Amino acid sequence: MPPSTPLSRLEPWQDPKARPYIQIDHVSKSYEGFPALNNFSLSIYKKEFFCLLGGSGCGKTTLLRVLAGFETPTSGHVWIDGINMEDKAPYERPVNMMFQSYALFPHMSVEQNVAFGLKQEPVSKAERKSRVESVLELVQMQSYAKRKPHQLSGGQRQRVALARSLVKQPKLLLLDEPLAALDKTLRERTQFELVNIQERVGITFIMVTHDQEEAMTMATRIGVMEAGRLRQVGTPNEIYEYPNSMMVANFIGSINIFEGFVTEDQADHVLIRSSDLGCDLLINHSSAAPVGAHVHVAIRPEKIAISKTPLEQDYNWAKGKVRDIGYLGDVSIFHIVLKSGKIVLATVPNLVRVAERPVTWEDEVYLCWRPENGIVLTS
Numbered sequence: 001m002p003p004s005t006p007l008s009r010l011e012p013w014q015d016p017k018a019r020p021y022i023q024i025d026h027v028s029k030s031y032e033g034f035p036a037l038n039n040f041s042l043s044i045y046k047k048e049f050f051c052l053l054g055g056s057g058c059g060k061t062t063l064l065r066v067l068a069g070f071e072t073p074t075s076g077h078v079w080i081d082g083i084n085m086e087d088k089a090p091y092e093r094p095v096n097m098m099f100q101s102y103a104l105f106p107h108m109s110v111e112q113n114v115a116f117g118l119k120q121e122p123v124s125k126a127e128r129k130s131r132v133e134s135v136l137e138l139v140q141m142q143s144y145a146k147r148k149p150h151q152l153s154g155g156q157r158q159r160v161a162l163a164r165s166l167v168k169q170p171k172l173l174l175l176d177e178p179l180a181a182l183d184k185t186l187r188e189r190t191q192f193e194l195v196n197i198q199e200r201v202g203i204t205f206i207m208v209t210h211d212q213e214e215a216m217t218m219a220t221r222i223g224v225m226e227a228g229r230l231r232q233v234g235t236p237n238e239i240y241e242y243p244n245s246m247m248v249a250n251f252i253g254s255i256n257i258f259e260g261f262v263t264e265d266q267a268d269h270v271l272i273r274s275s276d277l278g279c280d281l282l283i284n285h286s287s288a289a290p291v292g293a294h295v296h297v298a299i300r301p302e303k304i305a306i307s308k309t310p311l312e313q314d315y316n317w318a319k320g321k322v323r324d325i326g327y328l329g330d331v332s333i334f335h336i337v338l339k340s341g342k343i344v345l346a347t348v349p350n351l352v353r354v355a356e357r358p359v360t361w362e363d364e365v366y367l368c369w370r371p372e373n374g375i376v377l378t379s
């Protein structure tokens with residue numbers, strides 16, 4: 001996007017005048033009294049790539065099924081493009097759903113599978129042919145048009161399923177774990193392909209995943225769900241850097257959590273005493289918690305620096321011993337045990353080969369972090 005593109009187009013959720021494209025308004029869905037969705041509200045904007053993230057059974061698929069019209073909410077409403085979907089059958093909605101299993105017909109060729117999506121549509125033979133050709137080109141599968149699904153790789157089958165979903169030109173595409181069947185390398189490549197295709201066709205995508213890295217890579221915004229409720233909605237950066245609760249902090253990436261209580265609360269900083277550490281935590285922003293409140297402070301492992309030299313600072317440091325080192329190739333994760341018994345994780349980029357690294361097992365080390373890197377969590 002050019003730098004002159006207004007924020008309201010890049011991030012419409014920041015614009016109070018922008019009209020949501022999808023409005024999920026206090027939707028609940030219960031199965032025999034069990035609330036799979038619990039008073040769930042969310043607005044999604046046109047052309048967003050929205051990812052729903054959450055543990056198994058938190059209600060992600062149920063929400064997609066409610067949007068597609070396969071499930072009727074117990075209460076609440078869904079609006080798409082300003083129209084209440086209450087009385088709309090699945091085929092009357094401008095929505096298509098791509099399932100995890102892809103559900104391709106084994107006896108049909110790639111082009112027949114894709115054309116099948118248009119069976120119910122009042123389109124001429126010529127238009128059907130041209131639409132099938134153009135979506136196969138979009139997903140770069142035109143040269144495989146005559147093959148049957150069993151003659152394709154997992155990634156190619158995934159692209160055919162995507163083509164079949166796109167050929168109907170839905171306004172909203174729902175994707176339920178679309179990359180789950182792919183191996184790691186193909187999955188990473190396909191993530192970028194899918195985002196490129198979504199940008200080219202300009203359709204709103206809502207994707208369910210429980211792979212947080214996938215959501216971080218692909219989404220314009222992420223909704224983190226737990227037990228049928230939305231715990232936080234934000235851009236990948238907001239969710240990662242500013243989780244609003246212990247649940248979200250722990251769910252996204254690795255994180256260190258220190259327990260303590262507020263000893264000073266000023267407009268520009270907070271001090272927190274934690275028995276996990278030998279010194280107070282200084283955070284250079286105010287918190288919602290008053291003096292005396294019990295809080296948790298979250299610090300990402302990559303924000304913690306390790307050194308063998310004693311530190312001369314009053315706050316935000318700890319002394320410990322290296323207990324374990326996890327080698328991940330590009331980075332290593334150090335597990336450092338403090339005097340209190342607390343284990344702190346610190347991620348260090350592998351700038352030199354393992355044999356040459358300055359800190360190793362059983363070394364006494366000093367950890368420190370900057371005041372802006374602590375996040376105070378009150379729930």
Ligand code: ATP
Binds near residue numbers: 054056057060062
């Ligand atoms: P996963 O990541 O494991 O696919 P999910 O977040 O998609 O999980 P859902 O499939 O939406 O979760 O299910 C939410 C809850 O609703 C689960 O506890 C599930 O057992 C329950 N549930 C879903 N469908 C039905 C159904 N048809 N009948 C009864 N319970 C159901």
